Amino acid sequence: MSLHEDAVLVLKAYEAQPELRQTYLDHLSAHPDGMWKACEAGHLTASALVVDRERGRVLLTLHKKLNMWLQMGGHCELEDTSLTVAALREAREESGIAGLTLLAGGPVRLDRHAIPPPCHWHLDVQYAALAPAGAVEAISDESLDLRWFDYDEVAKVADESVVRLVEAARARL
Template sequence: MTALHTDATAALNDWAPADPDQQALRRDYLAHLAERPDGLFKACLPAHITASALVVDPAAGRVLLTLHPKVGLWLQMGGHCEPVDGTLGAAALREAVEESGITGLTLLSADGASGGRPVPVKLDRHEVHCTGKDQPANTHLDVQYVALAPAGAVEQISEESLDLRWFGYDELPELTDGSVRRLVALARELVD
């Protein structure tokens, strides 16, 4: 087992969501990791763990979303784990920094602040074609975090996005799915 696998298992074991559906997903993710030592990497098919982070500017009451080129929806930052990621939180933070262009992001920890051990906020299982349009769909087992933006943070679009924009909590764009809306609502509760 890699350090990343060990950390992901510990992070999911330590997280105790109140929602029964999230508890069921957590058990499914843990079963996946128990069965698959490679379960965090894109090559693991038909499913693999991914990590994402919703970038939040609590002082301004807004979130940063990316218009995903393959999906055509406004989403949080995120993607595949890499062998260089020491922890699942580090993978989510790396993706958030890469896709937002914002340095100084910190993940929300168990005590609702930044700087402690990051904890997941939500899990989301969804079908994607990350191995290519002509390949069968596979499943992302996404572990979602909240990343706090420093005051005055300025985003910079990357080649991974069609667009990148800040939205007020109550002003999410039409092309935002229910999963992202629930993530924003959870983040708002945690940071307000």
């Protein structure tokens, strides 16, 4: 199964956000290259909010290019066999934490946001990744900083899309 086919199946199984979900499905139907950064009409991305359930906190990265506190995530790569593989890879690479596991039940949210040309849209499929007990983070080359925030601190440092992701992840927990 291709990554494109996997994304279609994941989105068809995702029951929340029906209008936005249909936007993603329509995009993939119209763009066979819609999983890849080269698709100028926009492309799917995969992200994961790293959650420390025991301590009631999430790990955010201060994105180097955007200078914003965000969840871990990014573009799908040729070696990614599924959206879950892509999201988990991104979370591990950007957090430095081995042993992350994705929360069961598929994505917790979808978030479509504009990005500068030549591409115009990121259609992000957002998961939650559970950190193992005693997890120690390590900053990557893609980050200016990496920091744990209590759930109630996120709204003070991050934009609404991250706040909504934290709320959705907590509801799923």
